[in-house]
Amino acid sequence: MVHVEGKVGRLAARSLSWAANKEERVPAAKALLESLKHEEWDKGWLDSHVALETHFNDEDQSSKAIDYASQARYYMGSTIQTFVETVVRAAEGGEMETWLPGLKGVTFEVVRGQGDATPFAEGAGPGKVCVVLGAGNQNFLTAVDALNRIFVNGECVLIKHHPLRPWLMEPYKKMFAPLIELDVLDQVLDEDFDRKVLADPRVGHVHLTGSEATFAAVKKSVGPGTTVSGELGCVTPWIALPGAWTSKELQTAARMLVAAKKANGGANCISPQVLVMTRGWGQRDEFIAEIRASLTAIPDAKAYYPGARERRDDFLRRYGVERADDDDAVALVEILHEEDDYALQHEVFGPFLAVVDVEDPVAFVNSKVKGSLTCTVLAPQVSGDPADVLEALNYGTVAQNTWSVFGYPAMCRGGTWGAHPPGDSSGRGTLGNHFGIEPFLDKTIVYAGDLAKPPVDFATPVPAIVYDALFVATLRTGGFAATRVAALLFRRLLSTIPGLFGYKRTPADLS
Numbered sequence: 001m002v003h004v005e006g007k008v009g010r011l012a013a014r015s016l017s018w019a020a021n022k023e024e025r026v027p028a029a030k031a032l033l034e035s036l037k038h039e040e041w042d043k044g045w046l047d048s049h050v051a052l053e054t055h056f057n058d059e060d061q062s063s064k065a066i067d068y069a070s071q072a073r074y075y076m077g078s079t080i081q082t083f084v085e086t087v088v089r090a091a092e093g094g095e096m097e098t099w100l101p102g103l104k105g106v107t108f109e110v111v112r113g114q115g116d117a118t119p120f121a122e123g124a125g126p127g128k129v130c131v132v133l134g135a136g137n138q139n140f141l142t143a144v145d146a147l148n149r150i151f152v153n154g155e156c157v158l159i160k161h162h163p164l165r166p167w168l169m170e171p172y173k174k175m176f177a178p179l180i181e182l183d184v185l186d187q188v189l190d191e192d193f194d195r196k197v198l199a200d201p202r203v204g205h206v207h208l209t210g211s212e213a214t215f216a217a218v219k220k221s222v223g224p225g226t227t228v229s230g231e232l233g234c235v236t237p238w239i240a241l242p243g244a245w246t247s248k249e250l251q252t253a254a255r256m257l258v259a260a261k262k263a264n265g266g267a268n269c270i271s272p273q274v275l276v277m278t279r280g281w282g283q284r285d286e287f288i289a290e291i292r293a294s295l296t297a298i299p300d301a302k303a304y305y306p307g308a309r310e311r312r313d314d315f316l317r318r319y320g321v322e323r324a325d326d327d328d329a330v331a332l333v334e335i336l337h338e339e340d341d342y343a344l345q346h347e348v349f350g351p352f353l354a355v356v357d358v359e360d361p362v363a364f365v366n367s368k369v370k371g372s373l374t375c376t377v378l379a380p381q382v383s384g385d386p387a388d389v390l391e392a393l394n395y396g397t398v399a400q401n402t403w404s405v406f407g408y409p410a411m412c413r414g415g416t417w418g419a420h421p422p423g424d425s426s427g428r429g430t431l432g433n434h435f436g437i438e439p440f441l442d443k444t445i446v447y448a449g450d451l452a453k454p455p456v457d458f459a460t461p462v463p464a465i466v467y468d469a470l471f472v473a474t475l476r477t478g479g480f481a482a483t484r485v486a487a488l489l490f491r492r493l494l495s496t497i498p499g500l501f502g503y504k505r506t507p508a509d510l511s
Helices: 002-020 022-038 046-053 059-091 141-152 166-175 177-181 195-199 212-221 247-266 284-297 308-318 361-368 387-392 404-412 464-475 481-494
Strands: 107-112 129-133 156-160 185-188 203-209 227-231 236-240 272-278 331-335 352-358 374-378 397-400 416-418 430-432 441-447
Touching: 002 022, 002 129, 002 156, 002 185, 002 195, 022 059, 022 166, 022 177, 046 059, 059 141, 059 404, 059 464, 107 404, 129 141, 141 156, 141 166, 141 203, 141 430, 166 177, 166 185, 177 185, 195 203, 195 212, 203 212, 212 227, 236 361, 247 272, 247 284, 247 308, 247 352, 247 374, 272 284, 272 361, 284 331, 308 331, 308 352, 352 361, 361 387, 374 404, 397 404, 404 416, 404 430, 404 441, 416 441
Parallel strands: 129 156, 129 203, 156 185, 203 227, 236 272, 236 374, 272 352, 331 352, 374 397, 397 441
Antiparallel strands: 107 441, 416 430
16 A cells, blocks of 8 residues: 555656646657567567467467467557557647548548537646556556546556456556656556555546446545546447348448457447347348358357356346356347347446347437447448438447447547547546547547448458568567568468477467
């Protein structure tokens, strides 16, 4: 406790000058970008990451472990890099780039609403610290939460790591060394953190990515005047608009939906939980058949998050379905009556997907489905521009013909991420908005074009060699970037040879 209080004290002593001197932020951001390129933050934690999230422990699955680790390394580094690059671009008078690199045709728009000011702008206040309570389901979420408070809100931050991911301490220490040296950021393990710290008068704000229950508990634990923000997830709906869909559109949409559902074992705040279709749509059964085929074809992901399987099975019992196997499979349940709304009001955060048919999908999800974080709209080419539908949805991020996961990199490039205001069923406050768009922010809309031509196939694993090349080209760049990429590809080719002699590669072999 004394150890943590000392960290809070140092951060609080620094907070006034950090908030007042905005000129410090760009040099600090640029130093962080250099740290990402040169510090070996990608060492020592990937084995733990793979062990937590996958079943790739056997020798014959070591190549899958390598692929998974490479993906995680690249996603964490590139997400942080993009966010901080946008901090610099905004501060130096640049313009927001509303396209997503590597995703052909994917763009986004920040939509202004009606009002006088952006809501939920509370912060730590003069001379006080923000505590960021780390997320348990993704490696980069805690980092971006902290960076948002540091650079966008101008606060000094103490990170409390989630108990599922204590191994993030070391990579964060290396990546964020410039901020730690400036006494702008510090971190602590869950086991060393006492919740009484939240009531410390030097703590002015708490931000978290977590559950509604945790959010409520934190609000009870903080001191007088301390504000709380957070991203709390959602019973995420996907809407399939009626019309004459082609076979390709049905197959692509089903594959995309199932891949999004299975990702991370369903432990994503944006994991689809309910498919909403218009009652009487003629291709409804054909679409369900495609979904069932994709559920069989796409491998299950490990439902590792605590309670995920149990919550799925509890949902099934409530709908009169008993499960014989304790496995990771996604359960698909068709809700026959809108009144059977348990699955519409409780986030499963695990392998469960519901289907419901209604008269007006937009009105239904706006009023009957809990949460307002993200929503995906699937629209066939024949239906034309679904602009009216996208604009009518009361969600912080709305995605057209793709998974709303792309709303997060859009936020890192200057968009917004968070619950749709007002209300806090999916949290309170927003991330991003580096360029200070005002007045009242309504939502970010991500556009992906033709449903039959998706920007990415979420269901097809990308080999490590691709992520490794991207990692070197974007996060290890220097005067010899091309040479280094070529050398890495050559090493990857040669690394297949030891496998012939019984050598087992692990994520620790990544270089």
